Amino acid sequence: MLEAILDKIRARGITSAREVLLPISFFVFVIIMWQYAVDQKYVPTVILPPPGDVVAVLQANRDFMAGHAMSTLYECFIAFICACTLGLSISCVITLSYFARRAIYPNLVIFQLIPAIALAPLFILWFGIGTEARVAYGICLAIFPIVVSSSTGLLNTGSNYLRLCQSLTAGRWQTFLRVRLPFALPLIFTGLRIGLTLTIIGVVVGEFVTAQQGIGYLISFAASGLETAIALAAIVFLLFVGLILFAALVCVEFFAFKIFSGVSAE
Amino acid sequence: MTSIVATQTKSSSLASVRDALLPALLFFSILGIWEFLTWYTDYPKSILPRPSAIALAIINNWSLLTSNILPTASVALGGFVIASIVGLGLSLLMTYSKWTKEALYPNIVGFQIVPKIAWAPLFVLWLGIEFQSRLGFAVFISIFPIIISMTAGLKNTDPTLIRLCDSLTASKLQTLFLVRFPFALPYLISAMKMSITLAMIGVIVGEFITSQQGLGFLILVAFGKLETDLMLASVLFLCFVGLFFYSLIAYASYRLEVWFGNK
Structure with missing residues (x-):
């Protein structure tokens, strides 16, 4: 009996070691192949x-x-906070008012079909080439998934x-806070995660189109100067920006679930 | 009894008419307010043109707009098709070979964290300013949802069904086409819808960075000349292209579901 369990643990240990080692060795292999291909001059270093x-x-x-990464991080952060606040309040209105739901919701779904990425130059026209344009554009991209997915959660x-x-005569707000919101949390956070990705896309594309600072500016500037190494290094920094923002969101998610699971348990 | 049923159908049809009218009413009243305010305040046309000016721009630039649809649409569709085929192939490989899956899958998921839009200028550097760079970028950006959802779909097939197939001595190919694939189809459909949107985004961003044709290029040219009405007209055309693709995929997925007997 004991022997069988030990065998199982041993087998598990080997599989899990393989599960960790295999992807890492594949990653290292790709890096080595990359280095080898450049050393043997199969691909020019410019490429x-x-x-x-x-x-x-x-x-x-x-x-x-x-410094450039900080600028991008700051703009993404502001844009995402604004998009969350606006998006969640719109979906609250949609949930609480039948009339608003009927009037607004179908329009929102249609609006989502507009390739918002194409609107980037328009935001520069409206808000200038400063931070405001990129923040507004990030908000515009992020708000739709946030509204659609959180109101889906709140309504269902x-x-x-x-x-x-109803039979316990709970008010509309009580129902909203104690039942609808805790139930909708998973979908709300799905929407927020998509929204965060889109915020980063919005800010970076805004920086591509016109900016004097930020990671997107650095990438397009380096690529046009054939400085591929700088462009790739800038992408590494952008990865850190994304990771910081996602880690922050995951923390918020963790605490939100903790708080609201307490509410529903009361 | 019949009268109750009749009133019920009447009231439900009334409700559905209202459901359709209310959003349309909001939409058109926003258009009307937009039109009226820009006309009344004589708002600069280069910042926010009137809806009627956009309609006029569409009529005046009809041939320019229609001739730029094809470069954008064909590259987006090509990128989507390539991404679907390669993505499907990769996810099949990962379903049937444990080693490939364990080596590749965590790397693919990890790679997803990098904001992929940032690679656009590098594709221009690698593949030139012709359509190849936009096609490559569209494939790159739209392949991830296909791989990830399809792998999840093929993996999550009900194990009892697979065991049944095994005990009935079905070949691997039979199991794939008769059980796994129909089971994974909903995953594939939602992934394809996401993927075509991403392919459009990839092509448009590619055209922003460098291009001589396409609707994204037209937007940038109109932006340079401060012809905001032409810009919004191009955006409207992009909407139609996106809507067309979306309905194409909705139709294709309906046919697929019928074919595989899910419906």
Whole structure:
């Protein structure tokens, strides 16, 4: 009996070691192939600089790039906070007012069909080439998934629970806070995650079109100057910007679930 | 009894008419307010043109707009088709070979974290300013949802069904086409809808960065000349292209579901 369990653990240990090692070794293999291909001059360094060059650029221009990354991070953060506030309040209105729901919701779904990415130059026309344009554009991209997915969540609470609330004479707001919101949390956070991705896309595309700072500006500037190593290093920094924002969102999600699971348990 | 049923159908049809009218009313009243305010305040046309001016711009630039549809639409569709085929192939590979899956899948998921839009200028650098760079970028950006959802779909097939197939000595190919694929179809359909949108985004961003044709290019040219009405007209055309693709995929997925007997 004990022997069998030990065998199982041993087998599990080997599989999980393989599960960790295999992807890492594949990653390392790709990097080595990359280095090899450049060393053997299969691809010119302008097209693909060796990984060592990218690391060298990262080390040499750390402060300079961190400054650009901070600018992008700041704009993404502001845009995402605004998009959350606006988007969640719109979906609250949609949930609480039958009339608003009937009038607004179908229009929102149609509006989502507009390729919002094509509106980037328009925002620069409206808000100038400063931070405002990119923040407004990020909000515009992010708000639709947030509204659509959180109102889907808020509206589709199980009808039994709603009927129970009615029979217990709970008010509209009480029902909203105690039942609808905790139920909708998973969908709300799905919407927020999509919204965050789109915010980053919006800010970076805004920086592509016109900017004097930010990671997107750095990438397009480096690419047009054939400085591929700088462009790749800038993408690494953008990865960190994305990771920081996502980590923050995951923290918020964790605490939101904790707080609201408490409410529903009361 | 019949009268009750009749009133019920009448009231439900009344409700459905109202459901259709209310959003349309809001839409047209916003258009009307927009038209009236820009006319009344004589708002600069280069900042926000009137809806009627946009309609006029569409009529005046009809041939310019229609001739730029094809470069954008064909690259987006081509990118989507390539991404679908390659993505499907990769997810099949990952379903049937455990090693490939364990080596590739975490890397693919990890790679997803990098905002993929940032690679656009590099594709221009790698593949030139012709359509190849936009096609490559469209494939790159739209392949991830296909791989990830399709792998999830093929993996989550009901294991009892697979075991049944095994005990009935079905071949691997039979199991794939008769059980796994129909089961994964809803995943594939939602992934395809996401993927075509992303392919459009990829082509438009590619055209923003460098291009000599296409609706994204037209938007940038109109932006340079401050012809905002032409800009919004191009955006409207992009909407139609997107809507066309979306309905194409909705139709194709309906046919697929019928074919695989899901409906």
